[in-house]
Amino acid sequence: xxxxxxxxxxxxxxxxxxxxxxxxxxxxxxxxxxxxxxxxxxxxxxxxxxxxxxxxxxxxxxxxxxxxxxxxxxxxxxxxxxxxxxxxxxxxxxxxxxxxxxxxxxxxxxxxxxxxxxxxxxxxxxxxxxxxxxxxxxxxxxxxxxxxxxxxxxxxxxxxxxxxxxxxxxxxxxxxxxxxxxxxxxxxxxxxxxxxxxxxxxxxxxxxxxxxxxxxxxxxxxxxxxxxxxxxxxxxxxxxxxxxxxxxxxxxxxxxxxxxxxxxxxxxxxxxxxxxxxxxxxxxxxxxxxxxxxxxxx
Amino acid sequence: xxxxxxxxxxxxxxxxxxxxxxxxxxxxxxxxxxxxxxxxxxxxxxxxxxxxxxxxxxxxxxxxxxxxxxxxxxxxxxxxxxxxxxxxxxxxxxxxxxxxxxxxxxxxxxxxxxxxxxxxxxxxxxxxxxxxxxxxxxxxxxxxxxxxxxxxxxxxxxxxxxxxxxxxxxxxxxxxxxxxxxxxxxxxxxxxxxxxxxxxxxxxxxxxxxxxxxxxxxxxxxxxxxxxxxxxxxxxxxxxxxxxxxxxxxxxxxxxxxxxxxxxxxxxxxxxxxxxxxxxxxxxxxxxxxxxxxxxxxxxxxxxxxxxxxxxxxxx
Numbered sequence: 056x057x058x059x060x061x062x063x064x065x066x067x068x069x070x071x072x073x074x075x076x077x078x079x080x081x082x083x084x085x086x087x088x089x090x091x092x093x094x095x096x097x098x099x100x101x102x103x104x105x106x107x108x109x110x111x112x113x114x115x116x117x118x119x120x121x122x123x124x125x126x127x128x129x130x131x132x133x134x135x136x137x138x139x140x141x142x143x144x145x146x147x148x149x150x151x152x153x154x155x156x157x158x159x160x161x162x163x164x165x166x167x168x169x170x171x172x173x174x175x176x177x178x179x180x181x182x183x184x185x186x187x188x189x190x191x192x193x194x195x196x197x198x199x200x201x202x203x204x205x206x207x208x209x210x211x212x213x214x215x216x217x218x219x220x221x222x223x224x225x226x227x228x229x230x231x232x233x234x235x236x237x238x239x240x241x242x243x244x245x246x247x248x249x250x251x252x253x254x255x256x257x258x259x260x261x262x263x264x265x266x267x268x269x270x271x272x273x274x275x276x277x278x279x280x281x282x283x284x285x286x287x288x289x290x291x292x293x294x295x296x297x298x299x300x301x302x303x304x305x306x307x308x309x310x311x312x313x314x315x316x317x318x319x320x321x322x323x324x325x326x327x328x329x330x331x332x333x334x335x336x337x338x339x340x341x342x343x344x345x346x347x348x349x350x351x352x353x
Numbered sequence: 354x355x356x357x358x359x360x361x362x363x364x365x366x367x368x369x370x371x372x373x374x375x376x377x378x379x380x381x382x383x384x385x386x387x388x389x390x391x392x393x394x395x396x397x398x399x400x401x402x403x404x405x406x407x408x409x410x411x412x413x414x415x416x417x418x419x420x421x422x423x424x425x426x427x428x429x430x431x432x433x434x435x436x437x438x439x440x441x442x443x444x445x446x447x448x449x450x451x452x453x454x455x456x457x458x459x460x461x462x463x464x465x466x467x468x469x470x471x472x473x474x475x476x477x478x479x480x481x482x483x484x485x486x487x488x489x490x491x492x493x494x495x496x497x498x499x500x501x502x503x504x505x506x507x508x509x510x511x512x513x514x515x516x517x518x519x520x521x522x523x524x525x526x527x528x529x530x531x532x533x534x535x536x537x538x539x540x541x542x543x544x545x546x547x548x549x550x551x552x553x554x555x556x557x558x559x560x561x562x563x564x565x566x567x568x569x570x571x572x573x574x575x576x577x578x579x580x581x582x583x584x585x586x587x588x589x590x591x592x593x594x595x596x597x598x599x600x601x602x603x604x605x606x607x608x609x610x611x612x613x614x615x616x617x618x619x620x621x622x623x624x625x626x627x628x629x630x631x632x633x634x635x636x637x638x639x640x641x642x643x644x645x646x647x648x649x650x651x652x653x654x655x656x657x658x659x660x661x662x663x664x665x666x667x668x669x
Contacts, residue, residue, distance in 0.1 A: 090492075192371030196641075197607025197648045200625065201375075204641045207629040208382040284498055288611055291500055292626065307501060311615070314508055321508060325501030333496035340492065 088345060094337030101331055105150040112144035116301045124317040134319040136309070142320060146327050148301040152290070153331055156217045157283035163221025165275055168228025173263050175229065176236035177255065187233070190226035198223050202285060203294060211294040220282050231274050232267045239266045269346040276339030280332045287328045303328045357660060361653060369649070373427065376642040377420050380634050410634075423638075432639030437631050442639035445624055450647075453613070453620035455525060457605035459533075459540040464547035465598055469591075471548075472555025477582060479560065487552065494549030500611040503542035507615065510538060522619050539616040543609060547601045554597045558590040565589075592662050599655030606651065607644045621647075 085092035104111060113132075114120050119139040127134040133142035168190075175186040193201075202219050209215045239245060239262055248258050289295030290304025298305055306324035314321040388406050407413040414422070426433065432442035475487040510516040525532040562568065563586055571585045572578075610622030617623075621644055628636030 188367065188371070191368050192375065195368055195372050195649050195652075196375070196645050197604060199610060200607040200622075200641055200644050200648075203610065203625070203629065204379050204637055205382060207637070208379050280496065287498055288500065291611060292614065294629070307504065311504060314504065315511055318508055318512075321501075321504050325498060325504065328498050328501060329493075329496050332498070333492060336492055336496050 088341040090337045091341030091345075094334045094339075094341070097330060097334035098338065101150050101154055101334065104147050105154045108148045108151060112141075112147040114141040114144040116140065116145045116148040117299055124313070126317070127319055133323045134317060136306075136317070136320050137313050142306075142323055145301040145306060146303070146323050149303040149306060149324065149327060150331070152213060152296045152300060152302040153283050153286055153328070156213065156220065156286040156295075157279045157331070157335075160217045160220035160282045160286075161224065161275055161278045163218065164224035164228050164278065165271065167221070168225035168230075169232045169267070169271055171225070172229035172232030173236045173259055173267065176233045176240055177259060177263065179240075186229070190229045193223065194226040194230075196223070199285065199288065202289065203292070206289060206294045211289070211297060213296050213300065216286055216289050216295040220285055224278055224282065227278070228271065228274060231270045235267045235270060236263045239263055273339055273343045273346060276335050276342055280335035280339065283328065283331050283335070354661065358657060361656065365649065365653065372645055372649070373424055373642065374420065376638060376645065377423055379641060380638050381416065427642065432642065433635035435628075435636050436633045437636075442635050443643075445636065446621060446640060446643045449619055449621040449624040451524070452522065452618050453606060453609055453622065455532075455536060456540060456543065456609055456613070456618065456620060457602055459536050460544035460547060460605060461598065461602050463540060463544035464551050464601070467544075468548040468551030469555050469587075469594065472552040472594075473559055473582065473587060475552065475556045476559035476563065484556075487556070491549045491553045491556075494545045494552075497545055499542050499546055500615060502545055503539060503612050503615045506538045506542055522617070535616070535618070539609075539612045539618060542615075543605060543612050547598075547605070550601055551594060551598055554594050555590065558593045559586060562586050562590040592659065595662065596655055596659045599651065599658065603648050603651035603655070606647050 117140070120135075120141060122135060123137055123139045124135065133146060136142055136145070171186045171190065175183040202216075202223050205219045205223075206215050209219070242262075245258060245262055248262065253261075286295055287302075287304035287307070290302045291308045293305075293308065295304060296302035303324040307321060307328075310321035310324070388403060388410070404413070423433075430443060432446070434440065435442055435445055438445065471487050471490070475484045475491075478484045507517070523531045523535060563582075568581060568585055571581045576585075606621065608622075609620060610626060612618075613620045613623040614626055621640065625637065625640040625644070627633070628640055
């Protein structure tokens with residue numbers, strides 16, 4: 056089961072390195088974790104769509120090559136919208152905003168939350184109380200409400216959305232990192248390392264970080280899915296990505312006024328959001344089963 | 354229990370203070386002057402009326418002073434006055450509260466009534482096709498954007514039933530039938546993600562409980578399997594489910610913004626969004642504080658219920 060993560064009880068990475076990990080082929084892994092494999096494939100495709108959008112999309116997302124409200128056809132796979140823009144091209148380009156915000160925001164949360172969580176566990180006392188106190192305050196807000204209000208105040212844009220989502224998500228990373236880090240701090244090998252004068256940074260990097268990696272990886276995958284959902288919500292409400300940048304949330308919001316005439320303008324962007332969110336959920340779910348059975352299935 | 358309760362409430366105070374500082378500061382994140390942001394830069398405002406406006410908003414004083422004034426008023430239940438309607442912010446929010454709470458209650462009911470049995474079925478048939486199907490259903494429910502579901506439901510309702518949401522909200526006490534028909538679709542849209550969470554929690558909690566020794570004992574003494582599952586299994590498995598359902602309920606208080614927007618329901622989220630769009634800062638500031646307070650109260654309640662239900666937790 057555990058291929059990458061060493062058992063914390065075994066302690067030093069020296070000991071774990073002595074036992075060669077069982078090697079498995081990708082095909083075997085995919086068979087053991089079919090959900091994670093399908094999620095990963097979807098993620099690769101979505102990132103591919105975002106990066107290579109100009110080569111995949113048949114039309115410029117801002118151009119108006121078709122009739123207004125055209126139904127899906129061979130020429131326009133997902134139909135056209137109220138301005139005659141190709142919905143398929145816009146969905147492809149829309150992956151850029153979603154993937155960028157989702158992944159960058161979670162990277163910010165991981166770095167900030169992970170850093171402060173580990174530092175809090177390492178230093179305990181006042182610093183711990185202060186850090187976790189601030190994290191608790193951030194955690195007390197309903198996340199969407201805080202994100203909405205701050206984005207509105209700062210002036211909505213793609214970068215604001217990314218930054219705000221990242222900040223609001225960081226407390227959960229701090230909490231998840233602090234727990235296991237605290238447990239490792241009690242271990243004798245950490246005490247030994249301290250006694251012989253190993254620097255704090257080295258202890259944090261060599262001993263704490265490897266032990267908090269598994270829960271952080273799981274949380275990262277699951278958080279990207281909610282971050283994508285949050286970005287879509289923000290853009291839907293007009294507080295995220297601003298037109299004319301194509302975004303799934305904005306497309307869905309525009310679709311509300313004329314979806315009775317052309318339902319496809321509401322169906323495809325929503326399906327794109329769902330697939331992206333589902334992909335990261337599938338990956339995170341199986342990662343949790345594989346890396347940390349103690350976390351349970353939530 | 355009483356001591357535990359008071360301790361929890363007292364421990365909440367510093368967090369509350371921090372929350373109030375952040376809620377207060379949000380308005381000050383606006384680049385430039387609040388007055389400029391409010392009236393737009395193109396409007397030509399005389400220096401005199403500008404100063405009057407600053408005085409009315411209280412932004413002519415130093416920021417620390419403004420915060421203390423705001424907090425003092427807040428403690429007396431005063432969140433200021435709406436810049437648009439002129440009525441007290443608290444009154445506006447109290448009008449929205451019942452709508453949001455009703456929405457949260459109806460969607461919680463749907464989610465629990467469907468989610469718990471599905472989770473039990475999934476756990477009892479572990480690794481069977483029923484389990485596989487419900488697990489995929491659960492993941493799909495988690496991944497479904499509720500506003501997309503809301504839009505699809507609206508689309509279906511208008512296409513096939515020629516139904517569209519009423520523009521005017523009717524309260525439950527005025528016309529229960531009309532009110533519930535307004536609440537049904539938004540509640541379904543909100544309940545799907547909630548149901549998925551409840552279902553997954555029920556499943557994993559059931560799986561854990563069904564592995565316990567007392568379940569083996571119950572089977573060994575010849576109890577029917579249905580009695581084992583319901584009376585011995587589910588009763589013990591429900592404790593974490595209640596906790597997670599409570600947390601989800603709290604999220605709904607602040608998470609129904611988009612659904613309220615789509616269905617035109619004048620709840621808390623709707624009021625907050627209107628405040629944001631109209632640059633009605635006291636509403637935004639007060640709304641964030643109010644919704645967060647409600648969120649914290651529900652979360653505290655969940656913790657207390659959990660401590661009460663699980664005899665293993667000592668609340669000394």
